[in-house]
Amino acid sequence: SGVGAKADPAEAIDWFRKAAAQGNAAARSNLGTAYREGVGVEKNATEALNLYKAAADDYHTDAYHNLGLLYLAGDGVERDYAEAAAWFRKAVDRGSTDAACRLAYLHHEGLGAAKNLKTAAYLYRKAAERGNAEAAHALGCLFSAGEGVRRDFAEASKWYAKAAKLGHVPARHDLGVFYQTLSKDRDRQKEAARWHREAAAGGDADSRFELGSLYATGNGVKRDLPKAVRWLRKAANQGHVGAGRLLSAFYGEGLGVKRSAEKAAFWCRKTAERGDPASLFELADRYARGKGVMRDPEKAAVWFQKAADSGDAEAMCRLAKIHLRGLGVEKDEMKAIALFAEAAGLGNPEALTVLGKLYRVGSRVEQNMEKAAECFGKAAAKDFAPAQHEYAMCLMSGEGVRENLAEAVYWLQNAAARDSAPAQNSLAALYLVGRGVEPDFDRAADLWQRAAKRGHAEARLELGACYLRGTGVPENPRKAAFWFREAAGQGLAKAKHALGALYSKGLGVKRDLPKAAGLFREAAEQGDPDARFSLGRAYEKGLGVDRDLKLAMEWYAKAAASGNEEARKILKKRREENE
Numbered sequence: 001s002g003v004g005a006k007a008d009p010a011e012a013i014d015w016f017r018k019a020a021a022q023g024n025a026a027a028r029s030n031l032g033t034a035y036r037e038g039v040g041v042e043k044n045a046t047e048a049l050n051l052y053k054a055a056a057d058d059y060h061t062d063a064y065h066n067l068g069l070l071y072l073a074g075d076g077v078e079r080d081y082a083e084a085a086a087w088f089r090k091a092v093d094r095g096s097t098d099a100a101c102r103l104a105y106l107h108h109e110g111l112g113a114a115k116n117l118k119t120a121a122y123l124y125r126k127a128a129e130r131g132n133a134e135a136a137h138a139l140g141c142l143f144s145a146g147e148g149v150r151r152d153f154a155e156a157s158k159w160y161a162k163a164a165k166l167g168h169v170p171a172r173h174d175l176g177v178f179y180q181t182l183s184k185d186r187d188r189q190k191e192a193a194r195w196h197r198e199a200a201a202g203g204d205a206d207s208r209f210e211l212g213s214l215y216a217t218g219n220g221v222k223r224d225l226p227k228a229v230r231w232l233r234k235a236a237n238q239g240h241v242g243a244g245r246l247l248s249a250f251y252g253e254g255l256g257v258k259r260s261a262e263k264a265a266f267w268c269r270k271t272a273e274r275g276d277p278a279s280l281f282e283l284a285d286r287y288a289r290g291k292g293v294m295r296d297p298e299k300a301a302v303w304f305q306k307a308a309d310s311g312d313a314e315a316m317c318r319l320a321k322i323h324l325r326g327l328g329v330e331k332d333e334m335k336a337i338a339l340f341a342e343a344a345g346l347g348n349p350e351a352l353t354v355l356g357k358l359y360r361v362g363s364r365v366e367q368n369m370e371k372a373a374e375c376f377g378k379a380a381a382k383d384f385a386p387a388q389h390e391y392a393m394c395l396m397s398g399e400g401v402r403e404n405l406a407e408a409v410y411w412l413q414n415a416a417a418r419d420s421a422p423a424q425n426s427l428a429a430l431y432l433v434g435r436g437v438e439p440d441f442d443r444a445a446d447l448w449q450r451a452a453k454r455g456h457a458e459a460r461l462e463l464g465a466c467y468l469r470g471t472g473v474p475e476n477p478r479k480a481a482f483w484f485r486e487a488a489g490q491g492l493a494k495a496k497h498a499l500g501a502l503y504s505k506g507l508g509v510k511r512d513l514p515k516a517a518g519l520f521r522e523a524a525e526q527g528d529p530d531a532r533f534s535l536g537r538a539y540e541k542g543l544g545v546d547r548d549l550k551l552a553m554e555w556y557a558k559a560a561a562s563g564n565e566e567a568r569k570i571l572k573k574r575r576e577e578n579e
Contacts, residue, residue: 012034013034026060045070052067056090062096068091070084072106100123125139140157140160164198173210192210193220194220208240212229216256280315285300353375353376355375392407409430416447428462432444441466464480464484493531496519500523516538
């Protein structure tokens with residue numbers, strides 16, 4: 001030990017061996033510990049066991065305790081909790097506080113001894129009252145949790161404090177947490193910081209993380225982001241996942257350090273390599289987007305797979321999309337569907353919605369409208385706006401579920417409030433005609449306005465129609481032309497036809513018959529019945545195109561075949577004239 005003389009393990013062993021040879025039990029026990037730990041002699045668990053047993057035969061308390069430790073750890077012997085408990089019990093009977101602490105643990109966990117929290121609390125108290133720091137800390141934990149004793153935070157605090165003052169680092173950490181959670185009072189937070197600082201100085205990674213967090217928020221200490229970073233880095237270097245995540249965020253946002261996407265990615269990777277699910281996903285996303293790392297679809301797929309394997313449903317969805325597109329992996333539609341199904345089984349709303357759409361159209365799965373509606377309903381209940389819209393459509397049509405217009409309106413209103421453009425568009429249509437709701441042109445126009453601003457093509461078309469007619473908004477042909485143009489630019493055939501009609505009449509735009517005819521042609525070729533009719537009329541009248549009755553009749557025929565009544569009347573009249 002170096003007490004009263006210069007430390008010399010080899011000489012100590014020599015004297016222990018001489019004393020042991022003379023039958024001294026304490027020397028045998030100490031010599032056994034030297035062999036167990038490899039101090040002054042080569043480590044030899046078997047020799048340690050024999051020496052402890054020899055000392056135990058002479059009723060040596062420490063030997064009882066040490067034998068219990070060997071059986072508890074399976075060190076040189078087969079692990080045997082019952083045997084460990086028996087030796088600890090003998091040591092406790094002879095007043096060993098360390099053995100009392102170990103026996104308490106076995107009763108607490110039900111290892112080799114009957115699980116009995118009251119007995120565990122009794123033994124921990126017995127050892128704690130004699131100054132055993134580990135027992136005092138454990139007793140504090142029991143009072144905090146109400147295990148084996150009545151829950152009592154004051155008692156918990158008392159025992160934590162006793163262990164902390166005895167130098168027990170985990171107790172200092174727990175005392176810091178205790179003060180953190182007890183109250184937001186400034187003095188309590190200062191006390192929390194003090195104990196976390198003590199535990200952090202003792203190397204406790206959790207307290208280093210907590211201390212970093214306190215400096216980041218200014219709770220109990222003056223806010224100091226550089227100090228926060230220093231403590232977080234220390235904790236992260238010890239493998240603390242939370243600290244690594246926070247460091248990544250700090251570098252990403254430039255908090256207390258120079259902003260660096262590369263360093264943010266570095267710490268993200270460190271925590272991901274330790275298996276942190278959130279970091280696995282974030283690292284995969286970084287490789288997918290090239291954020292702080294070189295964009296690498298293959299590595300993105302690898303890390304999304306790791307995140308998915310950890311049970312991350314969102315990662316399963318991202319991985320499914322990767323397999324659908326063949327980004328960094330071989331394109332595999334069936335694997336993608338299997339991943340969506342797995343994520344749906346975990347309740348992921350996006351996956352449930354995708355699965356619902358597959359059941360609705362019968363793509364790679366047997367068409368089943370009931371299952372489709374069920375999937376949409378489950379996802380809708382999770383506040384997923386796209387599913388709420390899909391479920392509302394099922395309720396409105398009665399596909400896969402009993403028709404219920406009132407409930408459909410409820411889900412559309414929910415989705416619309418979450419800025420779902422498709423829901424805003426569908427709900428506006430109901431307000432326009434008063435289906436399931438009181439007619440309200442202003443409300444309809446407002447919903448279409450919101451959906452149009454979010455890029456919804458059909459809403460842009462309908463908003464243009466509102467401005468053209470003065471429905472819910474002041475009549476304004478120029479604004480009508482603007483919104484028809486926006487929708488037409490997204491490829492919507494009806495919008496092209498509507499814009500062509502404005503050019504043909506000079507409403508909101510300068511009259512331009514060739515441009516009108518060109519728009520009619522685009523929409524007609526996309527199959528729009530009204531555009532086919534308008535193009536037929538343009539050829540019949542020579543409006544913006546050379547007059548051509550043959551082409552006119554061809555387009556009228558196409559319009560009639562796709563359901564345009566005016567075209568049917570014209571064709572019927574022509575036939576009657578030719579008879």
